[in-house]
Amino acid sequence: MTQPNKQQIFERLGAPFREDEIEWRAQTTIAANNGKPPKALVVPYVQSRAIMNRLDEVVGWDKWENTVQELPGGGILQGIRIWISDNQSITKWDGADRTNMEATKGGISSAFKRAAVLFNIGRYLYSAEAKWVEITPNRTTQKDEYIQDKKKDIYGYFTPPSMNNGNRKINNSHERVSPASRNQAPNVQPQTTEIPAGMFECTYQGKLLQESESGPYMEVWLKSNGDIACLYAIGETINKIESLFLVEGETIAVGSRVDKQGRFIVTDLIRLSQAA
Structure with missing residues (x-):
């Protein structure tokens, strides 16, 4: 074998x-x-x-x-x-x-x-x-x-919902969901090839909105140099990320800071190019 x-x-x-x-x-x-x-x-x-x-x-x-x-x-x-x-x-x-x-x-x-x-x-x-x-x-x-x-x-x-129904598909490694398939028209950010100072280029992998005692936060999963990393978004940054309707595989630029607990917090995120 x-x-x-x-x-x-x-x-x-x-x-x-x-x-x-x-x-x-x-x-x-x-x-x-x-x-x-x-x-x-x-x-x-x-x-x-x-x-x-x-x-x-x-x-x-x-x-x-x-x-x-x-x-x-x-x-x-x-x-x-x-x-x-x-x-x-x-x-x-x-x-x-x-x-x-x-x-x-x-x-x-x-x-x-x-x-x-x-x-x-x-x-x-x-x-x-x-x-x-x-x-x-x-x-x-x-x-x-x-x-x-x-x-x-x-x-x-x-009753647990089914993974196979609902108003939106699951985005995995075998099938992608295009922004056009969302229920509302995406506010597609203009693409840029320049990376602003203080930001780094990476590949978008996914996000997950969570809830804590201090309020909602978002896990943002990125891929850079072959490694997968999880950064966190809070406040208005969550709304900005949601408005981009990012798709797995898109190239993005991210700015971040480290909080008192040693976590990387997203300060800004822009789309560089859309997934094929």
């Missing part, structure tokens, strides 16, 4: 997951109003167990390992190492904060998932659109997931 090359391994690791391997996390909720039930805006993510199975299937159960380290301040750093041949391996690292529930276990799981994305595992989910779902007081299907928002006093169940 022919040994798969690096590109084949990368593509196999990035193959879409089955519906039962996907879970959904709420970004925000809306209380019941005018007789309408409460709703939640949910985004998909892959289960840690599914990532382990993918690694077993593609590279072999004995050809990968993970390492966990604790960061100053309590964060979790995790590396995944895979062997692509008997004498060559690749290790990629990423980290996460401890979670509110089961802090250590949750932090390890989050860091594991982030490191897996660097190997293309589940990366297409970062380009999936968040979807609105209704919250009901009781289960309506066996697949329903429980949700609670203590701040808004919202509790109940929602």
Whole structure:
């Protein structure tokens, strides 16, 4: 049997997951109003167990390992190492904060998932659109997931949406969504070939809007010199990025700063060229 090359391994690791391997996390909720039930805006993510199975299937159960380290301040750093041949391996690292529930276990799981994305595992989910779902007081299907928002006093169940329907496609390594297919006309920024001072050129990989105690923020995934990196956008920068309707593979220029926690914060982002 022919040994798969690096590109084949990368593509196999990035193959879409089955519906039962996907879970959904709420970004925000809306209380019941005018007789309408409460709703939640949910985004998909892959289960840690599914990532382990993918690694077993593609590279072999004995050809990968993970390492966990604790960061100053309590964060979790995790590396995944895979062997692509008997004498060559690749290790990629990423980290996460401890979670509110089961802090250590949750932090390890989050860091594991982030490191897996660097190997293309589940990366297409970062380009999936968040979807609105209704919250009901009781289960309506066996697949329903429980949700609670203590701040808004919202509790109940929602039926996970399908990855194959909705008003927008998922953007993965096999199919792209053009700006023309969006529901609203994109405000396409004029292309430029000059990189402004203080900015660097990279390739856009995807984004994901998140919610924290201090407010919303956006994870912006970029590729530069063969490496995948995650930067963060806050405030008005989120609106600017949303207005660009970026597509995976487009060349962009990014300006950033480092905050007190050592995270790279996007200060500006422009499109240099559109994806083919």
